[in-house]
Amino acid sequence: MSNRTIIPFGPQHPVLPEPIHLDLVVEDERVIEAIPSFGFIHRGLERLVEKKDFQEFTFVAERVCGICSFIHGMGYCQAVERVMGITLPPRADYLRTFWAELSRIHSHLLWMGLVADAFGFENLFMNSWRIRENILDIVEETTGGRVIFGAAKIGGTRRDVTNDKLKEIGRTLKTIEAELHAITDVFEQDYSVQQRLRGIGILSREDAFDLGAVGPTLRGSGEPMDARCEGYAAYRDIEVEPIVESDCDSYARCMVRIREIYQSFDIIRQVLCRMPDGETEIKVKGYPNGEHFARLEQPRGEVLYYVKGNGTKHLDRFRVRTPTFANIPPLLKMLQGCDLPDVPVIVLTIDPCISCAER
Amino acid sequence: METPQEIVTIASSDLLAKVQEQKDAGHRLVQICATTLEQLELSYSFMGKEGITHLRLLLPRDQPSLPSITDIYFGAFAYENEMHDLFGIDIRDIRVDYKGKFYKISEPAPFNAGCLIPTRKQPS
Amino acid sequence: MKMTYVALKSLFSSPATANYPAEPKTYYPGTRGHIVLEVSTCTLCKICEIRCPTGAIQVDREGKAWSIERMKCIQCGFCVDSCPRKCLSNDPQYTSPASEKITDRLDVPYEPPKRKPKPETPPA
Ligand code: SF4
Ligand code: SF4
Numbered sequence: 001m002s003n004r005t006i007i008p009f010g011p012q013h014p015v016l017p018e019p020i021h022l023d024l025v026v027e028d029e030r031v032i033e034a035i036p037s038f039g040f041i042h043r044g045l046e047r048l049v050e051k052k053d054f055q056e057f058t059f060v061a062e063r064v065c066g067i068c069s070f071i072h073g074m075g076y077c078q079a080v081e082r083v084m085g086i087t088l089p090p091r092a093d094y095l096r097t098f099w100a101e102l103s104r105i106h107s108h109l110l111w112m113g114l115v116a117d118a119f120g121f122e123n124l125f126m127n128s129w130r131i132r133e134n135i136l137d138i139v140e141e142t143t144g145g146r147v148i149f150g151a152a153k154i155g156g157t158r159r160d161v162t163n164d165k166l167k168e169i170g171r172t173l174k175t176i177e178a179e180l181h182a183i184t185d186v187f188e189q190d191y192s193v194q195q196r197l198r199g200i201g202i203l204s205r206e207d208a209f210d211l212g213a214v215g216p217t218l219r220g221s222g223e224p225m226d227a228r229c230e231g232y233a234a235y236r237d238i239e240v241e242p243i244v245e246s247d248c249d250s251y252a253r254c255m256v257r258i259r260e261i262y263q264s265f266d267i268i269r270q271v272l273c274r275m276p277d278g279e280t281e282i283k284v285k286g287y288p289n290g291e292h293f294a295r296l297e298q299p300r301g302e303v304l305y306y307v308k309g310n311g312t313k314h315l316d317r318f319r320v321r322t323p324t325f326a327n328i329p330p331l332l333k334m335l336q337g338c339d340l341p342d343v344p345v346i347v348l349t350i351d352p353c354i355s356c357a358e359r
Numbered sequence: 360m361e362t363p364q365e366i367v368t369i370a371s372s373d374l375l376a377k378v379q380e381q382k383d384a385g386h387r388l389v390q391i392c393a394t395t396l397e398q399l400e401l402s403y404s405f406m407g408k409e410g411i412t413h414l415r416l417l418l419p420r421d422q423p424s425l426p427s428i429t430d431i432y433f434g435a436f437a438y439e440n441e442m443h444d445l446f447g448i449d450i451r452d453i454r455v456d457y458k459g460k461f462y463k464i465s466e467p468a469p470f471n472a473g474c475l476i477p478t479r480k481q482p483s
Numbered sequence: 484m485k486m487t488y489v490a491l492k493s494l495f496s497s498p499a500t501a502n503y504p505a506e507p508k509t510y511y512p513g514t515r516g517h518i519v520l521e522v523s524t525c526t527l528c529k530i531c532e533i534r535c536p537t538g539a540i541q542v543d544r545e546g547k548a549w550s551i552e553r554m555k556c557i558q559c560g561f562c563v564d565s566c567p568r569k570c571l572s573n574d575p576q577y578t579s580p581a582s583e584k585i586t587d588r589l590d591v592p593y594e595p596p597k598r599k600p601k602p603e604t605p606p607a
Binding site: 052056059060063123124127130133137140141142143144145148150158159182183185186189190 | 485486488489490492493499511513514515534536557558559560561564573
Binding site: 035037038039040042044046047209210211212230231232293295302304306308316317319321325326328329330358 | 361362364387388389390392394395396402404411413432433434436437444455457460461462463464469470
């Protein structure tokens with residue numbers, strides 16, 4: 001009988017800026033089991049829908065998370081629009097896709113920085129965030145907010161971007177993409193990065209699927225599932241091939257995210273080429289009555305919005321199942337049998353956003 | 360193209376059998392959610408290649424109770440603990456049972472309480 | 484090896500950050516900073532007060548004043564969108580930090596039009 005110790009990890013931890021607490025059962029240096037506990041910051045946003053009317057609630061929905069904020073707002077609007085039977089003007093769909101992909105790029109860049117920080121590569125961390133800043137500038141210029149875009153509304157978008165501006169952004173993105181290659185090459189080839197990521201946090205394809213993993217966590221285990229294939233917004237015209245890696249380890253999840261950044265650049269290029277002219281919003285009349293589950297792809301994975309209206313201006317129920325919530329059971333599986341110093345890196349490879357899991 | 364969705368109403372007593380059917384068909388558990396209306400309305404969503412199925416069941420608001428599906432889908436423990444804490448649904452035999460400590464909230468079952476806006480029109 | 488290139492490049496290039504207090508930040512024209520009211524066109528109709536999701540705006544018809552709690556406002560711009568007279572706008576400059584919650588109260592010189600006295604007898 002060897003010695004078992006329980007090491008508490010979080011909710012305050014130098015490399016984990018997220019309020020999750022893990023009780024790690026360790027035997028020597030090896031983690032046998034991890035028991036999570038969270039709920040430190042539950043905000044009850046879902047219930048707030050009974051107080052705010054359905055149009056105001058877009059702003060609340062957007063503040064579920066600080067990183068994938070735009071897609072939260074967009075998903076909520078999309079669910080309400082489906083309930084009300086609204087079809088958006090094509091330009092609104094394209095603009096939404098444009099912002100959604102920008103937010104995916106900035107979220108993945110943020111993640112790259114955080115994971116570099118977790119394995120102690122400060123220079124890489126700073127460089128990833130420097131590039132992210134350029135993306136945020138584009139966001140601020142087009143929507144007026146750096147992190148909370150505030151650009152989606154029920155029935156369209158709140159802002160329009162002129163075609164000249166879009167052309168200019170297309171050129172800026174090209175230079176950003178060229179600069180980014182230098183950073184992602186480091187992730188792909190650097191010896192120390194490989195040492196810290198390869199072969200740790202293994203999640204087999206069967207486990208990932210059974211435990212309900214979503215997003216890059218699932219695709220890193222070789223399962224091609226991407227909610228963008230649903231064809232919402234402009235993805236109905238733009239083909240999205242799910243990015244899959246089959247190594248099932250932390251490195252595979254990292255590579256999925258890096259390749260997704262380039263895929264997003266590609267999608268933005270197509271969106272800018274095909275951007276239709278016309279209206280960006282339509283007038284919304286009446287109140288939602290009915291229910292709908294909307295499924296979208298966030299940087300962290302599939303997200304599900306459930307909206308139930310009752311024909312008044314207050315909805316009965318708004319529910320969001322955030323990707324991190326679905327990725328917690330797979331995380332526990334990954335942590336079994338890993339070494340104690342790898343725990344922070346493994347926790348980061350699911351790109352946790354605990355605040356968003358606790359609406 | 361969009362994945363078709365369907366809502367299937369089931370009785371709460373056949374929950375385990377229906378969930379086992381989904382598992383045998385190789386479907387993935389997407390989410391579990393509860394809604395407070397006159398009764399509690401639960402949706403268990405599963406997704407397969409053919410589409411998304413939402414199993415819908417109704418429970419009384421007073422002392423609701425259900426068996427856990429964590430023996431079939433282990434990943435359901437998070438949703439079930441959430442429903443226990445927010446809606447006060449007594450879910451029996453969860454594999455990882457937090458016994459009401461999943462969310463650190465100050466009052467029990469806040470989402471099952473009365474409507475926040477008393478004057479609001481109730482759905483007919 | 485790759486990293487050496489990146490590191491050396493940043494060693495010889497100019498800093499990516501700005502020398503902030505000395506060099507003021509330039510905002511984009513569309514940035515949602517703080518809310519400004521054009522007092523001369525406001526009609527004290529209270530629409531912005533009703534629409535504001537956080538309840539930051541207070542319109543006082545009797546006292547002829549429009550006030551905003553700066554620290555409560557989330558710069559969403561919903562009031563700007565909904566004002567029928569287009570007298571609200573987003574200024575790119577952020578609200579400056581303060582050690583207490585400030586409320587800005589602006590006097591509005593609006594005179595409501597005098598109601599025409601009702602005719603004594605309905606027109607035939
Ligand atoms: S600012 Fe606009 S919406 Fe607000 S009271 Fe004045 S006129 Fe009405
Ligand atoms: S910007 Fe939003 S929060 Fe601020 S006063 Fe206007 S409506 Fe209210």
